[in-house]
Amino acid sequence: MKKILILGGTRFFGKRLAELLLEEGHQVTIATRGNTADGFGDRVGRIQLDRENKESLAKAVEGGREWDTVFDNICYSPQAAQDACDVFQGKVKRYILTSTLSVYDPSSRLHQEKDVNPYIYPVSMGGRSDFSYGEAKRLAEAVLFQNADFPVAAVRFPIVLGEDDYTGRLEFHIDHVKQGRPIGIPNLQAKMCFISSSEAASFLSWMKNQRVEGPINARSKGEVKLSELMGWIEKETGKKAIISKQVSDKDKSPFGVPDSWLMDTNKAERLGYQFQPLQAWLPALIRQLAAK
Incomplete structure (x- = not known):
C-alpha cells in the first residue's frame, strides 16, 4: 500500500x-x-488548499506528512511549481505532474519529448495569468525538473475526452451540429490526437510504479482528421455540419487548430504501456453524447 496525494482529485x-x-x-x-x-465518503483523506498560494499549500501539508507519490493535476504556473519544490522537499518519493500537448506548437511533425526539453528550458517566474497555457506548462515543467530535490515525471496529455468532461468540448461540436449553428474550424485536414479520461487515469496510475523521470507523452493510438471527426458527429446526429473559417468567438471550435497537433508515444510504449486505439472509444463516445 502506498500513501498517495492527488492535487485535484x-x-x-x-x-x-x-x-x-x-x-x-x-x-x-x-x-x-x-x-x-467528490462522493468518496470516508474512503479518502481530504486537504483543502489554494494551489496558487504557497502559504496555503504549506499549511495543508504540514505536520510531518510524507507521500510515496504526489500527482499534481492543478499546477498551471512556474510559481506554483516552485512552491511545490519548496513545500514537498523531503516529503515525497515521486512527483508526477500532469502536463499537456500544448507544450508543443501545432505542426505537421510528430512531436517527441526531446522537442521541448524542460531540463534546459529558460525559466521565467510568474503566476497563471502571466503566460499562455502552453508556456505556463513549459515553465512549470522546467522549474520542477531544474529545482526539485525529488524525482519528477511530467505526463504530456493531449485533449482528454469523456462523458465526465466538465468542459464540454466534444459536446460543443455535437450541439452545434444538432442546432445548425456554424462551427469555426480553420483546417479540416488537420490531424488531432486524444485520450479518454479513463485511460488518462490508468496511465497516471501506471506511472507511479515506473522509475522513469522526465517528460513522457501519452495519447490513444492513432489520430483523426477533423473532417473525419465531424463526419462521425454528422453520422450520429443525422445532420450536416456547417463549417466556417469566419465565425464569432463563441462558435470557434475548441479543436480549431491551424495545423496537425500530434505526438510520439514510443517512450511510453518502450516502457511497456499499451495504449488503447482511438477508434475503440471515440466514435462510441460521440454516439453516447449525441443520444442525450
Missing part, C-alpha cells in the same frame, strides 16, 4: 485516478479548494 480524470488507486488498496488523500463534492 474531485472531477474528470483526477477523480477516476483516485477511484483506481482506492481499488488498488492505496491510502489516498485528495487536495482541492473544497468546492466540488
